[in-house]
Amino acid sequence: GESVGLHLPTLSVQEGDNSIINCAYSNSASDYFIWYKQESGKGPQFIIDIRSNMDKRQGQRVTVLLNKTVKHLSLQIAATQPGDSAVYFCAENYGGSQGNLIFGKGTKLSVKP
Amino acid sequence: GAVVSQHPSRVICKSGTSVKIECRSLDFQATTMFWYRQFPKKSLMLMATSNEGSKATYEQGVEKDKFLINHASLTLSTLTVTSAHPEDSSFYICSASRTGGRDTQYFGPGTRLTVL
Numbered sequence: 666g667e668s669v670g671l672h673l674p675t676l677s678v679q680e681g682d683n684s685i686i687n688c689a690y691s692n693s694a695s696d697y698f699i700w701y702k703q704e705s706g707k708g709p710q711f712i713i714d715i716r717s718n719m720d721k722r723q724g725q726r727v728t729v730l731l732n733k734t735v736k737h738l739s740l741q742i743a744a745t746q747p748g749d750s751a752v753y754f755c756a757e758n759y760g761g762s763q764g765n766l767i768f769g770k771g772t773k774l775s776v777k778p
Numbered sequence: 779g780a781v782v783s784q785h786p787s788r789v790i791c792k793s794g795t796s797v798k799i800e801c802r803s804l805d806f807q808a809t810t811m812f813w814y815r816q817f818p819k820k821s822l823m824l825m826a827t828s829n830e831g832s833k834a835t836y837e838q839g840v841e842k843d844k845f846l847i848n849h850a851s852l853t854l855s856t857l858t859v860t861s862a863h864p865e866d867s868s869f870y871i872c873s874a875s876r877t878g879g880r881d882t883q884y885f886g887p888g889t890r891l892t893v894l
Contacts, residue, residue: 708888765812
């Protein structure tokens, strides 16, 4: 479930189950989206990206879905493992020469063995 | 490839002192580097964008005289927190991009700054 305020939304799943992490983005002009994984005390790690001319992209055990109509992005992780436990951020790139990213609030994924 | 390092990883300093944080792209040249700040259990907030050889572009609300950014080479950017105060305590993260724009940003491991 999700909570608001000072706490990160948390998703708790059983090892081996599939995980779906959702993200709503804000800018209709954004045309490039990235999912990052951040473990405690570390910098974000690139997982997968998708451009706005696509609605689905698959990687190794991960799939990103993009719904531009409702400005929604999701990350699906297949056969979730304990090593997947981390905070996941979506980021949108609204273009421009600099490539500035706007990060979502993040979702904490906890995998129970 | 595409490794970004930061130094130091942790620093504790007294209030009023200045602290310099280095961000290096180890195996590629980065035209553009970004500096972010992250509070506990919060998302990353972009502070500024720097291009090699140019002045940094700061986000609204970020004091350029307090957070000095230098991007002197294609592999090194530095962030200096001047006259640090306890409210500057945070996790500072840099990222580097080969060409900027929609090119992938590779993130450093972050620097934990604690100001006493």
